[in-house]
Amino acid sequence: MRLLLHIVMDMASELVESWKVIQAQLRQQMVVKPIKKLPRFVAGADMAFAKNKRLAFAVAVVFDRTEQRIVEVATTCKELEYPYIPGYLSFREGPALLEVIGKLRHSWGVLMCDGQGFAHPRRCGLACYVGIKLDVPCIGVGKSRLIGTFDEPRTKAGDWSELRDKEETIGIALRTQDGTRPVFVSVGHRSDLESARQLVLACCTKHRVPEPTRQADAEVSLFKKKKLGEIPG
DNA sequence: GCGACAG
């Protein structure tokens, strides 16, 4: 029986090794450059899960910064193939996110993902995975840190400090509201850190988490509740 | 060997 355990372990490590290769390949395609003008329409995406089930719910929204409101909501359900493994979140959530973002009909200029982008062990977090796969501008906004060290930013909204791994700057810890914990911003694709910082701050009009991902989180919560209600099993 | 560890 212990032999079976070893076989499963070997399969798992081979899978992770293949994921490392994919991350390295995607990383080579990553483009870092300024976003000339912060777009009016910003897309946001998030997911929710059903406890003890492998069903996942994904939502993508388009936020209008001018009108300060959501102009579109897209949804989808999908079976999860893998568990959450730190450093490999994109293989669990990526497929459903790519699918739901593809359902958006309204135009948008940049996507904000719930998680890290460049601030990742191999510099290829979820925001890089999604941004590169779709080849669209993408920014990673994590509510907590994956890797790196940082000094606590000053106390005011807009204050920030560098998030570093060794000697490399991989992102920033950005205080988006007075008296709240900072969020972790990093480049996903077709953006640079400065543009990412400005856009995230511009989208934090009332809360710690920027509107696109905050609204996506609220919408996916509703979608999950509605979906679990109509298909009990 | 002992922690740390996006969602």
Add this chain to the structure above:
DNA sequence: ATCTTGTCGC
């Protein structure tokens, strides 16, 4: 992330 009600604080 998810399981969960009321409750402490600005």
